[in-house]
Amino acid sequence: MKKLLLTVAVMASPAFAENDSGNTLYAACSHMNGEATVQAGYCIGYLTGVWEGMKLGASLPFMLEGENSLTKLEETSNQLLRVCMPSDVERGQMVDVVIKYLDENPADRHGPARMLTWLALLDAFPCN
Numbered sequence: 007m008k009k010l011l012l013t014v015a016v017m018a019s020p021a022f023a024e025n026d027s028g029n030t031l032y033a034a035c036s037h038m039n040g041e042a043t044v045q046a047g048y049c050i051g052y053l054t055g056v057w058e059g060m061k062l063g064a065s066l067p068f069m070l071e072g073e074n075s076l077t078k079l080e081e082t083s084n085q086l087l088r089v090c091m092p093s094d095v096e097r098g099q100m101v102d103v104v105i106k107y108l109d110e111n112p113a114d115r116h117g118p119a120r121m122l123t124w125l126a127l128l129d130a131f132p133c134n
Contacts, residue, residue, distance in 0.1 A: 026052065028115035028122040032108045035101050050097050053104060056123045060087055087124070090133040103130040 035049035064083035065073075073079060084090045091100075107126030108115055114122060 026119040028108055028117055028119050031119040031122070032105070032115055035105050036108075038101065049101060052119065053100050053123060054097060056120045057091075057100070057127065060120075060124060084133060087128075088133050089124070089127045089131050091127060091131040095131075100127070103127065106130075 031049070031052060034045045034052070038046040038049060061080075061083045064086040065079040068079060068082055073082075104123055104126040107129060108122065111122075
């Protein structure tokens with residue numbers, strides 16, 4: 007029981023509550039040059055995780071209500087997020103979109119990376 011309480015206390019500490027900033031994401035993603043590095047892995051993994059997490063979060067209430075059509079869940083999450091990224095967009099292209107957004111908005115880079123990612127995708131792939 008003490009281990010469980012200690013684990014919960016540590017997990018709730020500020021060290022685990024930190025959020026990555028756009029500066030951190032920019033530093034990792036802007037120098038990839040097609041190389042397989044730790045930074046490249048972080049960049050691609052972070053962006054993929056943020057996007058998939060947003061999609062899951064947007065569709066979760068409908069899943070809990072019993073919706074199980076993947077097509078309908080996909081459409082619903084796209085509309086809620088207002089991002090309609092084509093299914094054939096590759097991860098490298100997503101990196102390019104986010105880096106372009108961060109390049110064009112340096113005054114905002116101190117903000118949360120997850121929000122800047124969403125804004126970049128919203129700018130590049132708005133729903134009609």
